[in-house]
Amino acid sequence: MFNFKKIISHIFIYFAIPLLFSSSFFVYGQEPENYKVETIAENLEIPWAIAFSPDGRIFFTERVGALRVIEDGQLNPEPVSILDVGTVEGGLLGLALDPNFEQNHHLYLYYTYFEFPFTYNKVVRYTENANSLSDEFILVDKIPGSIIHDGGRLKFGPDEKLYITTGDAGNAGSAQDLNSLGGKILRVNPDGSVPSDNPFPDSIIFSYGHRNPQGIDWDPVTGKLVNTEHGEFAHDEINIVEAGKNYGWPKVIGGKHNPDFVDPILHTEDDTWAPSGATFYDSDNIPEWENKYFVATLRGNHLRMLDLDVEANQVISSEVIFSNYGRLRDASMGPDGNLYILTSNQDGRGSPAENDDRILRIVPIITEEQKTGDSSMSPLKQIQSGILPYDVACRSGFELILKSSTGNPACVLPSTASKLVSTRWGVWP
Numbered sequence: 001m002f003n004f005k006k007i008i009s010h011i012f013i014y015f016a017i018p019l020l021f022s023s024s025f026f027v028y029g030q031e032p033e034n035y036k037v038e039t040i041a042e043n044l045e046i047p048w049a050i051a052f053s054p055d056g057r058i059f060f061t062e063r064v065g066a067l068r069v070i071e072d073g074q075l076n077p078e079p080v081s082i083l084d085v086g087t088v089e090g091g092l093l094g095l096a097l098d099p100n101f102e103q104n105h106h107l108y109l110y111y112t113y114f115e116f117p118f119t120y121n122k123v124v125r126y127t128e129n130a131n132s133l134s135d136e137f138i139l140v141d142k143i144p145g146s147i148i149h150d151g152g153r154l155k156f157g158p159d160e161k162l163y164i165t166t167g168d169a170g171n172a173g174s175a176q177d178l179n180s181l182g183g184k185i186l187r188v189n190p191d192g193s194v195p196s197d198n199p200f201p202d203s204i205i206f207s208y209g210h211r212n213p214q215g216i217d218w219d220p221v222t223g224k225l226v227n228t229e230h231g232e233f234a235h236d237e238i239n240i241v242e243a244g245k246n247y248g249w250p251k252v253i254g255g256k257h258n259p260d261f262v263d264p265i266l267h268t269e270d271d272t273w274a275p276s277g278a279t280f281y282d283s284d285n286i287p288e289w290e291n292k293y294f295v296a297t298l299r300g301n302h303l304r305m306l307d308l309d310v311e312a313n314q315v316i317s318s319e320v321i322f323s324n325y326g327r328l329r330d331a332s333m334g335p336d337g338n339l340y341i342l343t344s345n346q347d348g349r350g351s352p353a354e355n356d357d358r359i360l361r362i363v364p365i366i367t368e369e370q371k372t373g374d375s376s377m378s379p380l381k382q383i384q385s386g387i388l389p390y391d392v393a394c395r396s397g398f399e400l401i402l403k404s405s406t407g408n409p410a411c412v413l414p415s416t417a418s419k420l421v422s423t424r425w426g427v428w429p
């Protein structure tokens, strides 16, 4: 169903449930008939990261060293590039396209390499032209590497800085050492230089005390960075990451309320998810999913859907979906407003299906009723028809707006409203 009551109930759940349930989890049901799963590429070798070009191409990495491309819906059998990379948990990992890719065709990769006798990771920028790479430019080199804990996620933030997650590479102490690039989240300008507003002078370190973070995305409501990281023997974490803060590893694990370290918003305790890529669902294609945080889990063999109240530092709900595709490496939003998921069943730790690994796309099922628009008009259409959602209200301090991207209502902080608003609700009679 795609109707406004759902949005109202969503807003109710978002703001009222935390008051009722405090910090405990509240799981509410999904409606799997609302969406379907499509396979857009198969028979892949450990896909790790995906990025969408404004011209419609989809680039992705395979950990074994290949950068590949899907064009016009077809997987190109010829890789864009093959790199000589380290193995086991390392390899060709992160991928990001420049926010101005349309103009400069800059493409960024994170990969593991061996230089006797050490293993390192580096972040390299290339210029892409007609599915080939040139102008190699190293942004960050000699990130500690190993056969384990190589971090590897690359993503541009809303501030157009490049964020890089690094693992402790098996040397736990490095995460607390501000002279080491291991166990950190790094933040650089697109040319690799240090942003002038980074928390430590002349340092690309943004936050530290991380063990092996592999997922990052920014909450569309508050703009805050939320990460995932692999814990030691379970103890996985979701953290709200702020500049200059210490996330504890290896001094504290989970939430110890020690003022020197930031507690995770979620700690799995004895449960193992092995969380990797993550994304906020910043779309209303499946309205119940809007602004939820989706986490691809490896050992957990599922996609985790979290409803986070980032401002209040509370988990509202935590739910397992897609537990029938095995190990999942990444979850990412496409420009079509659909969720893309990468499986990781060929990595030696899974049970591959015949056509694994795969890239999956989750698309909403549009019913005939919705096409006619009679009883299930979109929120924007309802508003345009003069139907006022009089019973929607935001928590104190938040502003009710229509998102410019979708026309849907959302409660946001006034500071982020200007980026999102096309029409203020206030103009309605």
Ligand SMILES: [Ca+2]
Binding pocket: 209, 237, 247, 248, 249, 252, 253, 254, 262, 264
């Ligand atoms: Ca921690």
